[in-house]
Amino acid sequence: MNITSFILRRLWQMLPTLFGVMLLVFLLFNWVGGDPAYILAGKVSDPALIASIRKQLGVDQSYFVQFWIFTKQVFTFDLGRSWSTNELVSHVLMTRVGPTLTLLVPVVLIETIIAVGCAVLVAYVRGTLTDRIVMMSCTVAMSISFLVYIIVFQWLFGFKLGWFPVQGWTDSFWKNLLYYAPLPVILAILVDVAPSLRLYRSFILDEMSQDYVRTARAKGLSENRVMLKHVLRNATIPIITNVAAGLPATLVGLFLLEFFFSIPGLGREMVVAVSNSDFPVVKAITVYLAVLTMVINLLVDVMYRWLDPRVSFR
Amino acid sequence: MTRNLICKCCCVLLILFALSIQAAPLKVLRTSIIAAESGFDPQRISDLYSTDICWQIFDTVLGYDYLARPAKLIPNIVRELPVAEDGGRVYTFRVIPGIYFADDPAFKGKKRELVAKDLEYSIRRLRDPALNSPYSWLFENKIVGLDDLVEASKRKGKMDYDTPVKGLQLPDRYTLRITLKSPDYNFLYAFAMPQSAPVAREVIEAYADDTMAHPVGTGPFKLAEWVRKSKIVLVRNPNFRGAVLDTRYADMNNPWDREVVKSIGGKKLPLLDRVEIYPIEEEQPRYLAFLNKEFDVMDTLNQIYAAQVMQHGVVAPNIAKQGIRVFQEVEPEIIFDEFNMEDPVVGGYDAQHVALRRAIIMGHNRSQEAQVIFRNFALLEQSPIPPGVVGYDPTFNASSQQDYNPERAKALLDMFGYIDRDGDGYREQPDGSPLVITYLNRTSLQYTKQAELWTKSMKDIGIKLVNRQVQFTDMLRDEQAGKFMLAVSTWIADYPDAQNFLQLLYGPNTGSANRTRFKLPAYDRLYEEALKLPDSPERNRLYREMCRLVLAYAPWRFGVHRAYLHLVQPWVHGFDRNPISHDQYLYMDIDVAAQQAAIKH
Numbered sequence: 001m002n003i004t005s006f007i008l009r010r011l012w013q014m015l016p017t018l019f020g021v022m023l024l025v026f027l028l029f030n031w032v033g034g035d036p037a038y039i040l041a042g043k044v045s046d047p048a049l050i051a052s053i054r055k056q057l058g059v060d061q062s063y064f065v066q067f068w069i070f071t072k073q074v075f076t077f078d079l080g081r082s083w084s085t086n087e088l089v090s091h092v093l094m095t096r097v098g099p100t101l102t103l104l105v106p107v108v109l110i111e112t113i114i115a116v117g118c119a120v121l122v123a124y125v126r127g128t129l130t131d132r133i134v135m136m137s138c139t140v141a142m143s144i145s146f147l148v149y150i151i152v153f154q155w156l157f158g159f160k161l162g163w164f165p166v167q168g169w170t171d172s173f174w175k176n177l178l179y180y181a182p183l184p185v186i187l188a189i190l191v192d193v194a195p196s197l198r199l200y201r202s203f204i205l206d207e208m209s210q211d212y213v214r215t216a217r218a219k220g221l222s223e224n225r226v227m228l229k230h231v232l233r234n235a236t237i238p239i240i241t242n243v244a245a246g247l248p249a250t251l252v253g254l255f256l257l258e259f260f261f262s263i264p265g266l267g268r269e270m271v272v273a274v275s276n277s278d279f280p281v282v283k284a285i286t287v288y289l290a291v292l293t294m295v296i297n298l299l300v301d302v303m304y305r306w307l308d309p310r311v312s313f314r
Numbered sequence: 315m316t317r318n319l320i321c322k323c324c325c326v327l328l329i330l331f332a333l334s335i336q337a338a339p340l341k342v343l344r345t346s347i348i349a350a351e352s353g354f355d356p357q358r359i360s361d362l363y364s365t366d367i368c369w370q371i372f373d374t375v376l377g378y379d380y381l382a383r384p385a386k387l388i389p390n391i392v393r394e395l396p397v398a399e400d401g402g403r404v405y406t407f408r409v410i411p412g413i414y415f416a417d418d419p420a421f422k423g424k425k426r427e428l429v430a431k432d433l434e435y436s437i438r439r440l441r442d443p444a445l446n447s448p449y450s451w452l453f454e455n456k457i458v459g460l461d462d463l464v465e466a467s468k469r470k471g472k473m474d475y476d477t478p479v480k481g482l483q484l485p486d487r488y489t490l491r492i493t494l495k496s497p498d499y500n501f502l503y504a505f506a507m508p509q510s511a512p513v514a515r516e517v518i519e520a521y522a523d524d525t526m527a528h529p530v531g532t533g534p535f536k537l538a539e540w541v542r543k544s545k546i547v548l549v550r551n552p553n554f555r556g557a558v559l560d561t562r563y564a565d566m567n568n569p570w571d572r573e574v575v576k577s578i579g580g581k582k583l584p585l586l587d588r589v590e591i592y593p594i595e596e597e598q599p600r601y602l603a604f605l606n607k608e609f610d611v612m613d614t615l616n617q618i619y620a621a622q623v624m625q626h627g628v629v630a631p632n633i634a635k636q637g638i639r640v641f642q643e644v645e646p647e648i649i650f651d652e653f654n655m656e657d658p659v660v661g662g663y664d665a666q667h668v669a670l671r672r673a674i675i676m677g678h679n680r681s682q683e684a685q686v687i688f689r690n691f692a693l694l695e696q697s698p699i700p701p702g703v704v705g706y707d708p709t710f711n712a713s714s715q716q717d718y719n720p721e722r723a724k725a726l727l728d729m730f731g732y733i734d735r736d737g738d739g740y741r742e743q744p745d746g747s748p749l750v751i752t753y754l755n756r757t758s759l760q761y762t763k764q765a766e767l768w769t770k771s772m773k774d775i776g777i778k779l780v781n782r783q784v785q786f787t788d789m790l791r792d793e794q795a796g797k798f799m800l801a802v803s804t805w806i807a808d809y810p811d812a813q814n815f816l817q818l819l820y821g822p823n824t825g826s827a828n829r830t831r832f833k834l835p836a837y838d839r840l841y842e843e844a845l846k847l848p849d850s851p852e853r854n855r856l857y858r859e860m861c862r863l864v865l866a867y868a869p870w871r872f873g874v875h876r877a878y879l880h881l882v883q884p885w886v887h888g889f890d891r892n893p894i895s896h897d898q899y900l901y902m903d904i905d906v907a908a909q910q911a912a913i914k915h
Contacts, residue, residue: 015511032785032787034785034788034791035785035787035791036787038450038786038787038790038791038794039786039787039790040360040446041446041448042360042447042448042449043360043448043452043805043808043825044448044826044829045448045790045794045826046794046825046826047794047825049446049450050794052443052446052579053446082350085352085353085526085542086353086358086525086527087523087526087527087542088524089523092542093543095541111666151598154599154602155598155602156604158599159602159605160608162606165608166590166602166603166606167594167599167600167602167603167608168603168608169544171541180449216749233663236317258508259595259596260596260598260599261599262544262594262595262596262599264541264542264543264544264594268543268595269543271595272350272543272595275786277785277787303784
């Protein structure tokens with residue numbers, strides 16, 4: 001199968017997955033999401049006002065009709081307006097995605113580089129004191145709650161030492177990237193790097209015990225060449241798989257960071273939307289993030305072939 | 315020759331003057347709010363923080379004196395406070411000529427003067443069925459002919475803004491005469507709320523798709539920049555007529571009042587050029603950013619940080635050392651637990667059920683509630699009326715019925731047959747059926763603690779209490795539908811009159827404001843009589859009688875009035891906090907040199 005057919009087939013397969021995501025979001029919101037009319041009605045509401053608001057929002061219609069409208073909105077990219085602020089949902093997405101990416105891209109890149117680099121090093125010195133200290137540190141780092149990291153680091157590095165701002169965001173991309181983003185990025189990396197490092201170490205160790213490594217060494221190749229040319233290249237596929245699979249979790253972690261550092265990204269928007277039962281915003285963020293995840297997975301699958309020509313598209 | 319010289323000198327002076335103006339640094343106030351705003355359309359908003367911004371952009375028809383305590387109603391954009399005519403049925407508003415809206419493209423390059431028609435338009439708009447305004451109740455069933463218009467509009471599917479309404483008359487360009495269906499001496503308070511602030515019809519129609527993002531008012535500031543849920547920037551409205559602090563009601567024994575009078579007295583307001591407001595939901599970054607001098611004012615500190623800032627009534631040394639001033643106030647709000655009076659177990663007006671409710675109330679340790687949950691930043695409630703509102707009676711004491719007294723609670727339960735029949739440690743109802751109280755509250759740490767205290771307190775007197783913690787919307791739904799036994803509740807004053815609180819127990823308000831579903835004819839009669847009276851000893855007597863009935867029938871467990879701390883940097887002047895009106899930016903000033911020096915340091 002050539003690459004075009006493969007991509008088309010995968011895109012086609014995304015449709016039922018997307019349908020499943022939409023159905024799940026819809027059901028979850030309607031079962032546990034709360035009725036927004038009670039918030040929008042204010043302090044003194046009566047059944048007539050509630051009914052009028054529900055009618056205006058369309059939540060008085062049957063679930064089938066509501067789901068059909070939702071489906072149309074997703075595929076036409078017209079998700080209406082926020083129930084709580086009346087802002088166009090498309091505008092919400094466009095304006096909030098930038099701050100989220102300003103955090104996400106450095107986190108993923110730096111964390112992957114650090115985790116892979118350290119994993120290669122500790123795998124190389126497997127069983128030594130260094131290996132044990134690094135592994136123990138990873139275990140300790142993994143057992144501390146992300147919230148504790150945020151609270152302590154914000155207080156220590158933001159307030160006490162004054163190395164970073166405690167919170168904030170501006171219109172300037174560079175100021176955000178170089179001034180406001182570093183502390184949240186460091187925090188996200190600290191939390192993500194420990195489990196990744198342990199996992200990548202095991203990938204590399206698996207490869208190091210393969211016959212082809214022994215053969216390469218027997219051929220007299222240098223250790224650096226064996227590690228970087230052979231071992232790392234073969235370990236790249238599971239590493240990339242892990243990076244792609246970990247993206248949703250990284251994003252959820254960033255939601256918390258955005259909230260604590262007052263960064264106007266998708267995560268903070270999502271938290272506020274959930275607390276306001278603002279379904280149009282919740283469904284837009286959830287569904288499009290799901291689509292993004294599926295597209296990234298597809299790209300990763302395509303990359304497998306590029307990394308390892310033995311991989312064939314089926 | 316001499317004339318020429320004088321002309322040249324004048325020119326030089328003018329240039330120097332212009333340069334000095336240009337060189338003056340901008341006075342920028344930076345502050346934060348604890349929840350994201352929703353928008354700035356006065357008739358559409360209901361959340362506290364959007365309302366606070368609207369106080370700055372829009373002029374309310376009436377206002378509150380900045381320093382008078384308790385809050386005192388004053389005219390704002392009208393010549394004088396309307397006098398109740400025809401026994402409280404008619405009110406005439408005379409708008410001051412020469413008040414202008416902030417410039418906006420909707421006005422097509424012309425100055426737009428505020429007229430009485432704008433007041434009338436805003437009243438109609440608040441009742442527009444298509445808007446579903448959260449504050450439509452302010453004018454519901456009040457103005458002659460307005461409800462008929464609303465009903466007709468519902469049928470037509472569109473609000474009619476042009477058909478005359480009998481109760482809304484415009485005898486001239488600057489006069490609005492309102493006729494009510496029945497006497498109401500508290501009617502004027504509705505005009506001191508941003509929700510009734512006049513808006514220009516052409517602005518609303520021009521930005522019909524997103525009126526929340528296009529506030530155009532006659533207030534001291536206008537919206538310059540809005541990054542939703544992230545940054546709100548207000549700048550001085552050049553069309554604002556200006557104001558001067560009224561010092562008549564200042565309490566010169568109060569250091570805050572003294573500072574306000576000294577720093578801004580006699581000056582033309584506003585003094586600030588720009589106000590930057592940042593919504594920050596988490597308390598730690600907000601507090602640390604304030605200590606880092608990133609903010610000039612920090613409104614409403616939560617209890618955890620309040621306990622760090624003030625210990626045993628004394629400002630913590632690290633805060634005092636920085637010159638930070640701490641403003642403490644008890645807001646006109648009540649936190650209480652309400653029984654569902656229609657519930658077969660805890661409701662009812664007979665002696666047995668009243669005894670059960672009283673026992674439950676006395677079995678709850680509310681002193682512990684104030685100490686542990688609110689960390690002593692709270693006053694125990696003595697009546698449904700909080701301090702700082704008209705009708706509050708400081709001598710009214712509810713301790714005999716509401717304070718913790720487990721022995722008396724147990725005795726009451728025993729006396730009315732609520733005893734443990736099966737020996738499981740929990741009491742049953744007099745008919746032998748199980749006695750299980752369900753406590754409805756919302757998911758949050760504070761309410762979890764409240765529920766824990768309830769469960770423990772009830773267990774101590776042998777009552778089984780089940781905690782039902784739900785989402786806020788579900789709680790509102792169940793309360794409105796009467797599907798609860800005991801529920802937590804809060805009410806913050808919309809206006810400083812006891813009636814705003816006592817309406818919560820008025821029978822005809824059942825299903826809306828009266829979620830307790832309390833229906834006592836004697837109470838309702840007193841409430842209706844009080845509505846017909848202006849503020850007077852006679853009305854206060856009626857309020858007191860109503861409070862006595864509440865105490866006797868025990869539909870509520872009185873909780874606390876929370877005390878809040880607000881932090882102010884040393885370079886901020888003119889800070890005070892009116893309990894009702896939040897238009898404080900009009901009165902505040904910044905010592906820019908001190909502010910800049912502190913930031914650099």
